[in-house]
Amino acid sequence: MNPFRYGQVVSKGDFCSRPLLLKQLMTFAESGQNVFLQGERRIGKTSLIHEAVRKLSGYKLLYIDLLEVKTIDDLCRRMITSIVRMEQKAAFQKKLLSSLAHLRPSLSIDPVTGFPTVSFDSRIGMKPDTIEGILDLIAELGGKRKLVVAFDEFQDVLNIRESDRALALLRSRIQFQNNITYFFAGSVRNQMNGIFTDPSSPFFKSAASLEVGPIDGKTFVPFLKKKFASGERKISIGIVGEAIGMAGNIPGDVQELCACIFDATSSGESVTGEHLAVGLNMIFARERKAYEATLISITGLQLRCLVALSETDSVKVLSSEFLEKTGIRTASSVQAALKRLVKLKIIYRHKGTYRLANPFFGSWLIWNGF
Ligand SMILES: Nc1ncnc2c1ncn2[C@@H]1O[C@H](COP(=O)(O)OP(=O)(O)OP(=O)(O)O)[C@@H](O)[C@H]1O
Numbered sequence: 001m002n003p004f005r006y007g008q009v010v011s012k013g014d015f016c017s018r019p020l021l022l023k024q025l026m027t028f029a030e031s032g033q034n035v036f037l038q039g040e041r042r043i044g045k046t047s048l049i050h051e052a053v054r055k056l057s058g059y060k061l062l063y064i065d066l067l068e069v070k071t072i073d074d075l076c077r078r079m080i081t082s083i084v085r086m087e088q089k090a091a092f093q094k095k096l097l098s099s100l101a102h103l104r105p106s107l108s109i110d111p112v113t114g115f116p117t118v119s120f121d122s123r124i125g126m127k128p129d130t131i132e133g134i135l136d137l138i139a140e141l142g143g144k145r146k147l148v149v150a151f152d153e154f155q156d157v158l159n160i161r162e163s164d165r166a167l168a169l170l171r172s173r174i175q176f177q178n179n180i181t182y183f184f185a186g187s188v189r190n191q192m193n194g195i196f197t198d199p200s201s202p203f204f205k206s207a208a209s210l211e212v213g214p215i216d217g218k219t220f221v222p223f224l225k226k227k228f229a230s231g232e233r234k235i236s237i238g239i240v241g242e243a244i245g246m247a248g249n250i251p252g253d254v255q256e257l258c259a260c261i262f263d264a265t266s267s268g269e270s271v272t273g274e275h276l277a278v279g280l281n282m283i284f285a286r287e288r289k290a291y292e293a294t295l296i297s298i299t300g301l302q303l304r305c306l307v308a309l310s311e312t313d314s315v316k317v318l319s320s321e322f323l324e325k326t327g328i329r330t331a332s333s334v335q336a337a338l339k340r341l342v343k344l345k346i347i348y349r350h351k352g353t354y355r356l357a358n359p360f361f362g363s364w365l366i367w368n369g370f
């Protein structure tokens with residue numbers, strides 16, 4: 001079996017230890033300090049939260065994913081669904097349903113996943129005030145046990161039309177729940193900063209900040225080597241380092257590339273530079289259609305910026321060197337192109353410059369001579 005895991009939360013033996021971050025997060029949980037965690041896509045935020053709470057004895061995690069949440073209704077449903085999945089005691093569920101009786105809820109078991117799900121009369125829309133009722137139920141859960149509540153992709157609350165009201169309601173209840181720790185994770189930096197560091201936001205200075213960066217090579221390299229060894233592949237430190245670099249040092253992408261390299265080799269074999277190329281080509285083949293769809297959605301000028309970013313990762317984008325690389329004459333045109341690419345989530349801001357959200361797409365552009 002392929003020992004590499006990607007596209008899912010990893011834990012226990014699949015979780016490469018990040019002792020400092022784990023300790024910080026566990027200490028925050030124990031001291032009741034709310035935290036907002038920021039980090040790039042696939043860097044390991046969700047896994048870190050799950051692992052930190054799993055390691056804390058006696059704690060339960062109420063995990064609420066807000067990815068692409070669009071309405072108050074959707075927000076409330078996700079919170080309620082997470083609650084019924086965590087707290088499966090019949091008495092509590094009965095109480096939950098009766099406190100939301102005006103929404104005509106009904107509880108059932110999803111035949112595919114086997115998880116409990118709640119459905120509501122779709123003609124009755126949830127109102128912002130419903131959020132308060134749900135938070136009171138969470139407070140009740142926190143009164144009975146040690147509880148960490150994690151809102152993941154929290155910045156997506158901003159998609160909601162009444163987001164100001166939703167944030168104010170969330171904050172008004174959360175600030176009094178002293179025995180519950182809240183983690184807010186997000187990958188869109190400027191939006192997360194807006195929520196937690198802008199004085200006009202209800203969440204201004206309401207949580208400590210924690211940055212989730214790449215996994216330290218000192219632990220990640222041996223972790224990956226060991227995974228290869230568990231599947232009877234030998235690999236040198238140098239080749240593992242190359243794979244990490246090719247995947248932009250993003251753990252999820254590193255594991256995906258390693259999974260392909262693993263598939264490209266046989267038991268007892270030593271991994272070579274050629275296997276790296278085969279692994280990368282396997283990813284290209286799998287993602288080609290998506291890459292082509294992206295190309296159709298952007299202009300020639302935007303493409304030139306993308307290629308230039310793929311070839312360099314530290315050049316200042318408004319420098320003459322960058323303009324020369326793109327062949328674009330004016331800095332304002334570059335700026336407009338980059339702004340659009342950020343909006344399309346093809347690139348993101350990173351340490352004073354920009355990076356491709358998918359490092360393999362950049363390699364593919366270069367590989368194909370764009
Ligand atoms: N500590 C870790 N050890 C090994 N691999 C990890 C670790 N953390 C993350 N990964 C890899 O990254 C992938 C994504 O992890 P996770 O979902 O936790 O990241 P995320 O930052 O929440 O991503 P997203 O932005 O997509 O929500 C995992 O499937 C795994 O391949």
Ligand SMILES: [Mg+2]
Pocket residue numbers: 045046047152
């Ligand atoms: Mg996540």
